[in-house]
Structure formats: structure tokens, C-alpha cells
Amino acid sequence: MKFLLVEDNHDLANAIASRMRLDGHVIDHAGNLEDAAAFVATGEYDLILLDIMLPDGDGRTFLEQHRASDLDTPVIILTARSQVSDRIGSLDLGADDYVTKPFDHAELEARCRAVLRRKSGNAKTTIQVGGILFDPVAGHLTVAGETVTLRNRELRLLELFLNAPGKIFSKNKLADRLFSYDEDVSENAIEVYIGRLRKHLSPSNLRITTLRGLGYRLDHDE
Amino acid sequence: MNSVVVSGSLRNRLVLTLIGGAAVLALILFVVVRNYAVLVAQQGQDRILIASATSMLDSATIRDGAVELDLPYSAFSMLSTAADDRVFYAILQDGTLLSGYEELTFSDAQAFQFDRIRGSDVRKISASRILIGANLRTEIQIVLAQTQDALSETLDQISRNAALLGVGFFALAVGLSFWATSATIGQLGKLTTSVTRRGPQDLSPFTKPVPREMAPLVKSLNSLMGRLDQSLRQSEDFIAEAAHRVRTPLATVRSYAEATLQRVDKEENREAMRSMVKAIDESSRAAGQLLDHAMITFRADHLERDEIDIVDLARDLVQRMTPIAEMRDLSLLLLGDPRVQYSCDPVLIQNAVRNLIDNAMKYGPAESAIEITVTGEPVPRITVCDHGPGFPIHEIETLTARFQRGANAANTIGSGLGLTIARDVAIAHGGRIDLTNQPEGGACVTLSL
Numbered sequence: 001m002k003f004l005l006v007e008d009n010h011d012l013a014n015a016i017a018s019r020m021r022l023d024g025h026v027i028d029h030a031g032n033l034e035d036a037a038a039f040v041a042t043g044e045y046d047l048i049l050l051d052i053m054l055p056d057g058d059g060r061t062f063l064e065q066h067r068a069s070d071l072d073t074p075v076i077i078l079t080a081r082s083q084v085s086d087r088i089g090s091l092d093l094g095a096d097d098y099v100t101k102p103f104d105h106a107e108l109e110a111r112c113r114a115v116l117r118r119k120s121g122n123a124k125t126t127i128q129v130g131g132i133l134f135d136p137v138a139g140h141l142t143v144a145g146e147t148v149t150l151r152n153r154e155l156r157l158l159e160l161f162l163n164a165p166g167k168i169f170s171k172n173k174l175a176d177r178l179f180s181y182d183e184d185v186s187e188n189a190i191e192v193y194i195g196r197l198r199k200h201l202s203p204s205n206l207r208i209t210t211l212r213g214l215g216y217r218l219d220h221d222e
Numbered sequence: 223m224n225s226v227v228v229s230g231s232l233r234n235r236l237v238l239t240l241i242g243g244a245a246v247l248a249l250i251l252f253v254v255v256r257n258y259a260v261l262v263a264q265q266g267q268d269r270i271l272i273a274s275a276t277s278m279l280d281s282a283t284i285r286d287g288a289v290e291l292d293l294p295y296s297a298f299s300m301l302s303t304a305a306d307d308r309v310f311y312a313i314l315q316d317g318t319l320l321s322g323y324e325e326l327t328f329s330d331a332q333a334f335q336f337d338r339i340r341g342s343d344v345r346k347i348s349a350s351r352i353l354i355g356a357n358l359r360t361e362i363q364i365v366l367a368q369t370q371d372a373l374s375e376t377l378d379q380i381s382r383n384a385a386l387l388g389v390g391f392f393a394l395a396v397g398l399s400f401w402a403t404s405a406t407i408g409q410l411g412k413l414t415t416s417v418t419r420r421g422p423q424d425l426s427p428f429t430k431p432v433p434r435e436m437a438p439l440v441k442s443l444n445s446l447m448g449r450l451d452q453s454l455r456q457s458e459d460f461i462a463e464a465a466h467r468v469r470t471p472l473a474t475v476r477s478y479a480e481a482t483l484q485r486v487d488k489e490e491n492r493e494a495m496r497s498m499v500k501a502i503d504e505s506s507r508a509a510g511q512l513l514d515h516a517m518i519t520f521r522a523d524h525l526e527r528d529e530i531d532i533v534d535l536a537r538d539l540v541q542r543m544t545p546i547a548e549m550r551d552l553s554l555l556l557l558g559d560p561r562v563q564y565s566c567d568p569v570l571i572q573n574a575v576r577n578l579i580d581n582a583m584k585y586g587p588a589e590s591a592i593e594i595t596v597t598g599e600p601v602p603r604i605t606v607c608d609h610g611p612g613f614p615i616h617e618i619e620t621l622t623a624r625f626q627r628g629a630n631a632a633n634t635i636g637s638g639l640g641l642t643i644a645r646d647v648a649i650a651h652g653g654r655i656d657l658t659n660q661p662e663g664g665a666c667v668t669l670s671l
Contacts, residue, residue: 009470009471009474011471011474011478012470012471012473012474012477015474015477015478015480015481016477018481019477019480019481019484022481022484053466078473080466080468080469080470080473097542097545100469100510101469101470101472101473101506102469102472102473102474102475102476102477102502102503102506103473103476104476104503105477105480106549107545107546107549110545110546110548110549111545113545114544114545114548151551151589152548152549152550152551153549153551153588170487172489172492173484176483176484176492176496177484179550180549180550181496181499181500181503182500182503182584183550
């Protein structure tokens with residue numbers, strides 16, 4: 001996926017960008033509205049993340065112009081404002097969704113996925129590897145001609161493995177990615193999800209290997 | 223709401239002043255008319271008495287050295303009245319009574335007097351004439367008196383009419399004073415209505431024309447509204463700016479902590495990072511809910527109602543919250559009526575329902591459903607049910623008090639304001655919230671409007 005991040009706080013922008021790159025996305029960063037307009041004019045983006053308070057104007061003005069010029073790139077607003085007063089206004093202006101700072105990265109990701117699923121229609125981004133066909137936006141996994149819709153946590157788990165094949169993930173790391181920090185996660189919760197994913201992947205050439213005391217790894221059988 | 227100390231009524235004061243003035247005027251009118259009537263009537267009687275006395279004196283002659291007086295009939299007939307007033311007379315020659323009543327005493331001047339003769343009030347005139355004949359010079363004196371029955375009858379009639387006139391005048395004046403008062407107070411009433419009819423957000427100055435006397439009031443009202451508007455806008459800007467300045471760095475710290483957590487392997491470092499993220503979440507959530515709560519308290523005090531479809535509102539919310547629910551493998555189900563029209567403050571209702579769904583998502587176990595049911599009969603009702611542990615039975619009563627959290631919430635982030643917000647919103651709309659546990663497990667919160 002290719003994202004444009006419009007955010008004037010460079011530290012925050014770096015943090016978001018590095019996290020998104022970690023998930024395998026391409027991300028461009030614009031620090032103000034002028035740069036953002038230039039980026040939009042030259043490149044095509046799957047999604048724009050837009051801050052509202054920018055040094056050279058209000059992000060909502062950019063949004064209005066963006067919609068007026070018939071571009072339907074989905075836009076998610078990053079707002080620091082109070083929830084009650086601002087929520088309705090930004091959606092009326094044509095934003096597809098918004099997150100309130102500070103946000104859970106997993107929530108941002110979930111919102112991006114939801115917006116993309118709503119907007120993409122038939123345009124599909126699929127990953128084809130080891131005998132599976134995976135559509136991360138829709139959450140569809142096709143193995144041996146049979147398509148299943150993955151639950152959100154199964155889907156994110158599969159994405160993690162696919163982004164870093166051969167890498168070992170400890171149980172704790174996986175738990176941190178799949179659950180929010182305010183949830184109580186039992187040891188076997190991860191095992192449950194690994195077990196399910198294994199079942200889904202069993203007809204393919206992909207296999208999740210348990211490394212005792214270390215964690216799990218995705219292997220590709222030749 | 224704030225009350226106003228009331229001291230008297232402008233309307234009553236004005237009406238009483240006007241009526242009091244009218245009463246005094248009516249009384250004066252009555253007295254003046256009556257006095258004038260007395261004067262005129264008395265003059266009439268006096269003139270007749272003079273004429274009668276004169277004609278009597280005229281009939282006195284000296285014949286053969288003696289005074290001869292032949293009282294003419296006309297002298298008495300002109301004194302006859304409808305009320306059969308009695309006439310008294312005395313004819314004296316040089317002080318000696320010739321004929322008539324001896325009680326009637328002659329007074330020197332030709333003057334009118336009131337007197338009392340045989341139990342009757344009379345009007346009395348004295349007149350004299352000097353007769354000169356051959357070696358005779360004598361003075362004939364006449365005292366003529368008449369009772370005043372006809373006169374007082376006339377006066378009574380005039381008094382009655384004058385009193386009637388006075389009462390009529392008074393009644394008219396009372397009517398006029400009520401009309402004038404309400405016309406004057408009406409201007410104040412109009413101003414009050416246009417102030418009351420304004421929405422809570424409307425702080426624009428008054429532009430409608432007002433009477434000159436009210437202009438200073440409206441002017442100071444306008445300047446007060448101007449200052450209020452400015453300070454409200456300033457505080458709104460301030461809150462937005464403050465939120466921006468606090469939340470953006472928080473977001474930075476959170477994002478870095480999360481990103482670092484992905485790279486760090488040592489478990490104690492990871493635990494520190496997790497605690498950091500949790501602390502940030504807790505503080506930002508608490509700040510958000512406090513701001514929400516302040517805003518809701520403000521809006522609830524100045525409730526602005528819009529006619530909306532609550533099902534539409536709930537559908538939007540469900541759509542908006544589905545991504546977060548999916549992260550926990552929860553599903554949100556919207557059940558109930560297809561359409562529920564209700565007049566309410568949509569921002570408030572939305573906030574309340576969002577808080578209820580938030581709560582349900584916190585306690586609902588993974589891969590369960592949260593049911594949001596909207597029904598319109600008998601009252602609009604939104605129920606949010608989860609399949610979690612349910613409310614602790616003995617805490618159901620205290621749960622909605624501000625900042626109170628259930629005993630089973632130890633590991634869940636939240637400032638505990640969610641239910642309080644929902645309750646305040648319900649109360650602002652004249653409704654309430656009810657907490658129940660489902661027989662098959664799970665908590666239900668019902669927002670009745």
C-alpha cells in the first residue's frame with residue numbers, strides 16, 4: 001500500500017512512518033499543505049492520512065479542495081481536537097474516517113483497512129505465495145481453490161508472518177501485535193490463533209513451525 | 223437555573239399610578255360640577271326672590287296718608303315650584319310688622335341669607351322701599367323667604383349625573399391605563415421573547431428596532447453578548463490549541479514506544495514499553511472523557527433538539543466503531559426497529575451510545591457479538607448488550623456515580639465516566655439508564671429517552 005502522511009510534527013510523522021514501513025507499506029511524508037498538494041499532483045496514493053492543524057492552513061481546507069478536484073483517494077483525518085465538537089464536522093467535509101491523537105497504531109491500521117475495503121470495490125491487492133492467494137484488505141484467503149474469510153486477528157497474524165518470512169516471533173511479540181495493551185492475554189490465546197491459522201494453511205506449502213522456547217516461524221516448503 | 227430577585231411589578235406600579243390618578247381626577251370633576259351647579263341653581267332662586275320682593279314693594283302706595291299694600295298675585299305665583307316650596311314673608315313699616323311671619327327679621331342690606339324658619343331651611347331676602355307722600359315719609363320693608371326643596375331636588379339630580387359622569391370617566395381611565403400599560407410592557411415582553419427564543423449558540427447582537435427608552439438596555443445587552451461570544455470563542459480556541467499541544471506529543475511518544483516495542487527483545491524492556499503505552503492511553507482517555515463530560519454538561523444545560531432518526535445515528539456509530547470491534551474479533555449487531563424518529567441533541571445521544579458501546583467492547587469476550595437494539599415504543603430506547611461477565615449484582619446501584627468503576631474492571635483502561643455520561647445525557651432528555659444482567663450472561667445497558 002502507498003500512503004501519504006500529512007503531519008507537521010516530524011517526530012510523530014517519523015514514528016508513524018517507521019511503524020508503517022515495518023508493516024510493509026510505502027509512505028511519503030508532507031510537512032505542510034503545499035508539499036501535500038505537490039505529492040498528490042505527482043503520485044497516486046491508496047490513502048491519505050491528514051493532520052488538521054498545519055503550519056500553512058487547516059487540513060480541512062485541503063480536504064475540501066481535494067474532494068472538489070474529483071480525487072477520491074480515501075482520507076483519514078488525524079485530529080487532536082476534542083471528540084464531541086469535531087467528529088461530525090470532518091466527516092461532513094468528505095473525510096472517510098478519523099482517529100483522535102494519541103492513537104493506537106493497531107486502530108489506525110484497522111481504520112485504514114476498513115476504509116480501503118469500503119472504497120476499493122473490485123480493485124484487489126493480492127499476495128500470491130506458496131500456493132495461497134491472500135487479499136489483506138478484504139481478509140480473504142484462498143487455499144486450494146477454497147476461499148475463507150479470516151477473522152481480524154488471524155488476518156493480522158498471517159500478515160505479520162508474510163511480511164517477515166523466516167523470522168522468529170516470540171509469543172510475547174505476537175501478543176503485543178494482536179491484542180491491545182489493556183487486554184488480559186493468556187498464554188494459550190496465541191496458541192489458539194496459531195492453531196487456526198495452521199489449519200487454514202494446511203493444504204498449502206506454507207507452514208508455521210514451533211521453535212520451543214523461542215516462538216513461531218513461517219516456513220515455505222519447496 | 224439561576225433565579226432573579228423580583229422586587230415589585232412594573233406593570234402593577236404603572237397600573238396603580240394611573241388608576242389612582244384617574245380616581246383623584248374623577249373626584250375633582252365631581253366636586254367642581256356639583257359646586258358649579260349649586261351656584262347656578264342658587265342664582266336662579268335668588269333672582270326670582272328679588273323679582274318677587276320688588277314686585278311686592280312696587281305695589282305699596284300711599285293713599286290718604288296711609289300706606290296701602292295690595293300684594294300682587296304674580297309675586298307669589300312666580301315663586302311656585304314643582305316641589306311645592308313654602309314661602310314665608312313679613313311686611314314691616316318702619317320696623318313694625320304689618321303682615322306675615324314675625325320670625326322673619328329684617329336685615330339692613332339688600333342681601334341673601336340662609337335662615338331656619340319653623341324647622342325648614344330657607345333662602346331669605348330683605349328689601350326696602352321708602353315711600354314719600356304729603357307730610358309722610360315711611361319705609362316699607364319686605365322679608366321674603368322660600369324653602370329649598372325644589373332646589374335640592376335639582377341639585378340631587380345634577381349630583382347623580384355628575385357622579386355618573388365621574389364613574390364613567392374613571393372606568394374609561396382604568397381601561398385606558400390597562401391598555402397603555404400592556405402596550406408599554408409589551409415592548410419589554412417582545413425583547414424578552416426574542417432573547418428567550420435564541421439558541422444557546424446565538425450570541426449575535428439584537429438588530430430589531432426598539433423604543434428609545436429601551437435602547438440603552440439593548441445596547442448594554444449587545445455589548446455583554448459580544449464579550450461573552452468573544453470569551454467563549456477564545457476558550458474554545460484555547461481548548462483546541464491545548465488539546466493539540468498535549469495530544470500531538472503524546473501521540474509521538476506512543477508511536478515511538480509502540481515502534482520500539484516491535485524491535486526490543488528483552489522482556490523487561492518490553493514490559494516497560496507496555497507500561498508506558500498503557501499510561502499514555504489512560505491519560506489521554508481520561509482527558510478525552512473529562513472534556514467530553516464538560517461539553518456534555520454544557521450542552522445538557524442548553525439542550526438543542528433536532529428531529530433525527532436514532533436508528534440512522536446508531537448505524538453510523540456502528541459503522542464507525544466496527545474497525546475497533548474487529549480488532550478484538552467482536553462484531554457489532556444493530557437490531558430493532560427500522561426507523562425511530564426522535565427530537566434530541568444528536569451529539570449528546572451519539573456520545574452516550576458511543577460510551578456504552580466502548581464499555582461493551584471492553585468487557586465482551588473475543589468472537590462474541592455486541593447487540594445494539596433500537597426500539598421506538600413505548601419510548602425511544604437504545605439497549606447495548608455484551609456477553610461478558612455482567613455487572614456485579616451488588617454494584618449495579620453505585621456504578622453510574624461519577625468515577626465509580628466496577629470491581630471486575632481492574633485490568634481495563636477507562637476513567638469510569640462512560641456510564642455517567644450516558645446517564646447525564648438520558649436525564650437531559652427526560653429519560654434514564656437501567657443496568658441489567660442477561661440471564662444467559664452479559665451486561666445490558668438501556669438508555670430510555
